[in-house]
Amino acid sequence: MASIRLILGAAAIAIALSACGSNTGSAVPSSSTAHGTLVVNPPLRLVSVNNATLQAQLGASPSGAQLLELIASVQAGLAVLPGYTPSNCGIDVYYLLFRTTGAAGEATESSGAMMVPTGASPGCSGPRPILLYAHGTNTNKALNIANLEDPTNTEGALIAAMYAAQGYIVVAPNYAGYDISTLGYHPYVLANQQSGEMLDILSAARTALPKTLTSGTSDNGSLYITGYSEGGYVALATARALDLQEPGQYTAVAPMSGPHALEAFVDSIFLLGQVGVDDTVFAPFITTSYNKAYGTAATPNPVFQFTGAPVDVYEPAYVSGITTLLPSTTSIDTIIGTGLLPETALFSLTPIPAAAFPQPPLTAMQAGELAQILTPGTFGYGTDGSNLIQNSFRASYALDAFTNLDGVISPYLTGQPALPTVAAAPPSINFLRWGLYMNDLRNNPTPWVPSGATLLCGGQNDPTVYFLNSQAMAGYWANVAGSVPPYFALLSVDTSTNPMQVSVPNGTGVFAPLEDAFTEEYDADLTNNGYAQAQADYHGTLVPPICAAAVFEYFLAPTVFGGP
Amino acid sequence: MKNSKILACSLVLLGCVTSLAWADDSGPQNTVRLGYYFVFFNSSSTPITGPFVPATPALDLTAKNVQTPYVAYIRRLSTHWDAELAFGVPPKTETLGKGPATVGSVPYNGVVLGSARWVAPTVLIEYKFFQEDSPIRPYVGVGVNYTAFEGRQSSAGGDAVGGGPTSIDQTASVGPAGTVGLKYSFAPNWSVIASANYALVRSDITLTTAGVDRTTRVTFDPFAAIVAVGYSF
Numbered sequence: 001m002a003s004i005r006l007i008l009g010a011a012a013i014a015i016a017l018s019a020c021g022s023n024t025g026s027a028v029p030s031s032s033t034a035h036g037t038l039v040v041n042p043p044l045r046l047v048s049v050n051n052a053t054l055q056a057q058l059g060a061s062p063s064g065a066q067l068l069e070l071i072a073s074v075q076a077g078l079a080v081l082p083g084y085t086p087s088n089c090g091i092d093v094y095y096l097l098f099r100t101t102g103a104a105g106e107a108t109e110s111s112g113a114m115m116v117p118t119g120a121s122p123g124c125s126g127p128r129p130i131l132l133y134a135h136g137t138n139t140n141k142a143l144n145i146a147n148l149e150d151p152t153n154t155e156g157a158l159i160a161a162m163y164a165a166q167g168y169i170v171v172a173p174n175y176a177g178y179d180i181s182t183l184g185y186h187p188y189v190l191a192n193q194q195s196g197e198m199l200d201i202l203s204a205a206r207t208a209l210p211k212t213l214t215s216g217t218s219d220n221g222s223l224y225i226t227g228y229s230e231g232g233y234v235a236l237a238t239a240r241a242l243d244l245q246e247p248g249q250y251t252a253v254a255p256m257s258g259p260h261a262l263e264a265f266v267d268s269i270f271l272l273g274q275v276g277v278d279d280t281v282f283a284p285f286i287t288t289s290y291n292k293a294y295g296t297a298a299t300p301n302p303v304f305q306f307t308g309a310p311v312d313v314y315e316p317a318y319v320s321g322i323t324t325l326l327p328s329t330t331s332i333d334t335i336i337g338t339g340l341l342p343e344t345a346l347f348s349l350t351p352i353p354a355a356a357f358p359q360p361p362l363t364a365m366q367a368g369e370l371a372q373i374l375t376p377g378t379f380g381y382g383t384d385g386s387n388l389i390q391n392s393f394r395a396s397y398a399l400d401a402f403t404n405l406d407g408v409i410s411p412y413l414t415g416q417p418a419l420p421t422v423a424a425a426p427p428s429i430n431f432l433r434w435g436l437y438m439n440d441l442r443n444n445p446t447p448w449v450p451s452g453a454t455l456l457c458g459g460q461n462d463p464t465v466y467f468l469n470s471q472a473m474a475g476y477w478a479n480v481a482g483s484v485p486p487y488f489a490l491l492s493v494d495t496s497t498n499p500m501q502v503s504v505p506n507g508t509g510v511f512a513p514l515e516d517a518f519t520e521e522y523d524a525d526l527t528n529n530g531y532a533q534a535q536a537d538y539h540g541t542l543v544p545p546i547c548a549a550a551v552f553e554y555f556l557a558p559t560v561f562g563g564p
Numbered sequence: 565m566k567n568s569k570i571l572a573c574s575l576v577l578l579g580c581v582t583s584l585a586w587a588d589d590s591g592p593q594n595t596v597r598l599g600y601y602f603v604f605f606n607s608s609s610t611p612i613t614g615p616f617v618p619a620t621p622a623l624d625l626t627a628k629n630v631q632t633p634y635v636a637y638i639r640r641l642s643t644h645w646d647a648e649l650a651f652g653v654p655p656k657t658e659t660l661g662k663g664p665a666t667v668g669s670v671p672y673n674g675v676v677l678g679s680a681r682w683v684a685p686t687v688l689i690e691y692k693f694f695q696e697d698s699p700i701r702p703y704v705g706v707g708v709n710y711t712a713f714e715g716r717q718s719s720a721g722g723d724a725v726g727g728g729p730t731s732i733d734q735t736a737s738v739g740p741a742g743t744v745g746l747k748y749s750f751a752p753n754w755s756v757i758a759s760a761n762y763a764l765v766r767s768d769i770t771l772t773t774a775g776v777d778r779t780t781r782v783t784f785d786p787f788a789a790i791v792a793v794g795y796s797f
Binding site: 043 | 616670724727728730772773776
């Protein structure tokens with residue numbers, strides 16, 4: 001469920017293998033453990049396909065054919081741009097093994113893909129830009145985004161077709177904790193580790209590129225950064241990390257559907273009770289990651305009433321083994337089917353009594369108001385005993401959110417003062433909220449605005465990673481930092497204000513064709529499969545290819561597709 | 565190690581039989597032959613297995629037919645028995661892809677993927693028909709073939725399919741060998757022979773590319789035709 005399932009479905013690409021060789025040439029692994037080291041140089045090429053073969057293999061599946069159609073329509077639409085010539089490249093996919101660090105800075109190893117464009121079509125060889133891509137939450141521990149033969153690797157196929165086959169050298173990590181990585185967990189929505197890993201694979205890729213079999217393609221020095229969902233967050237965190245080193249190191253960043261405003265996002269779940277699709281899957285990823293990064297003791301703030309330890313967070317039925325539950329080689333459907341996680345029941349149906357909130361800091365009236373806010377809702381609330389999060393932990397989190405209001409959340413609460421900014425607010429009670437605050441991309445010692453062109457793409461009715469994340473970043477730049485990034489654009493590919501809306505307004509502006517394409521796809525899903533399925537598909541299947549296309553257009557011409 | 569022991573035993577056996585007292589001394593005891601091998605492979609292999617190898621269609625290997633000079637020493641044991649130690653000048657034998665036309669878009673079927681020099685001595689005990697003074701003497705023989713694969717080298721095509729510079733580990737082979745031939749003596753001490761030869765040559769091959777191992781077992785089954793001139797002394 002949480003695995004990103006792009007529109008590609010089962011598009012698969014055949015791979016290459018070794019057949020015969022010399023006793024002199026095989027690469028020997030590097031013994032260096034310095035982060036950013038390319039472990040095997042030259043790296044293994046897993047696939048080499050020309051454009052005709054790539055198209056034939058993608059076109060063999062209905063979803064792959066749909067993607068090719070989307071790309072063709074994007075190319076046709078771009079014909080109005082002066083000097084634009086479509087690139088239809090072959091690709092060589094390399095498997096990179098590189099050194100990086102874990103959540104607590106421990107040395108570890110990770111892997112990923114480098115997809116290099118090839119062929120005689122314009123813009124497919126010679127000096128080309130690098131596109132650094134971060135993938136979305138994936139429950140499959142065996143995920144290898146470089147292995148395009150794996151029919152479940154739909155995100156790999158999407159970036160291969162959308163970016164590499166259109167002239168970008170795509171570099172994408174699998175993340176520590178996946179594939180060959182021996183790290184026993186995945187550092188998740190952890191800005192420093194994840195941006196560090198992105199820069200580590202970038203360094204490894206730049207080392208690898210001159211020594212590959214694809215000698216006709218080289219790095220032209222331009223860098224573009226994007227990613228989806230978890231990876232949208234990672235992309236933006238990477239841009240920030242580069243800017244903190246030195247502004248101007250990347251041309252553009254375009255995060256898609258990312259949880260950038262982590263504190264506000266999770267506040268909307270824990271305090272406002274708006275449980276989203278797949279929240280029960282995200283929860284163990286986050287608590288494990290923050291426990292590894294910051295420890296499970298009630299530090300660094302001794303007043304935390306609750307640590308991030310599973311026994312504090314989760315109902316007893318789920319505590320055992322939850323720190324190593326995800327990612328897993330067992331399918332998420334089996335994990336849920338065998339009762340190791342509930343499918344949707346994040347919170348309890350039993351109301352949290354006002355007495356659960358200690359006083360001070362709350363008056364009896366405030367405690368009553370908070371209890372009222374926390375009245376159980378519908379989606380995401382299980383019957384007693386089946387929910388994932390303990391009421392006591394939710395009460396602790398909600399109290400923290402209520403007393404240290406996030407500026408994005410305050411407008412949703414009646415009787416609260418309007419906060420002057422949308423900056424995150426420092427937590428004082430709950431460990432999880434503190435971890436989210438630490439990693440919220442609005443939380444900067446000095447205001448930060450991306451130095452490169454920036455597009456935030458998503459769907460405004462996204463039921464999984466709410467669009468408020470992108471809106472909060474836009475608000476942060478405009479209201480707190482005081483300026484927006486160059487050629488800034490905030491794009492919802494969904495023009496509907498209500499996901500059940502029948503008559504959706506047509507798209508307007510430069511992204512109108514993509515907005516209309518999203519409406520068409522969503523409506524078809526809604527009509528054919530019903531509301532629940534359309535909601536389930538929204539974040540992981542429907543938005544990704546449309547936003548990916550928008551990002552392609554934006555990267556090509558930010559002056560045309562972005563703001564002033 | 566095991567193979568080299570068997571070879572050593574075979575050579576000892578050859579030494580034993582050549583020094584047996586039952587060798588009579590009518591006529592020259594030694595013959596040297598020079599000629600040519602025409603090697604035809606009838607190879608098969610198990611599908612290559614390992615990381616990132618497509619299961620279907622299966623990827624097999626075969627070898628390209630070769631020709632190479634033939635050198636042999638024959639020790640006469642008796643009227644009807646000879647012992648032969650045969651060598652070919654180690655031929656550079658090319659390994660070819662056998663399977664789909666391409667892997668991805670990389671050519672595979674029939675592409676030269678690599679090469680090795682086959683060091684392949686064969687020891688044979690042969691039975692000669694007819695009498696000593698017959699100008700034409702058919703013979704049959706059985707023995708042992710040892711094959712080592714030296715100077716293993718990947719080709720650009722092999723590296724392309726493998727995904728990078730590739731090294732090969734290839735086990736030596738020890739297997740039965742057989743021959744059927746015809747000897748024609750056209751002058752005192754001089755003869756020509758033509759023979760058909762077969763050996764069972766099997767090798768486990770490990771291909772290592774960027775730290776990734778892929779394996780297969782190839783049965784080469786070479787059939788070799790030999791024509792040669794012999795001088796006896």
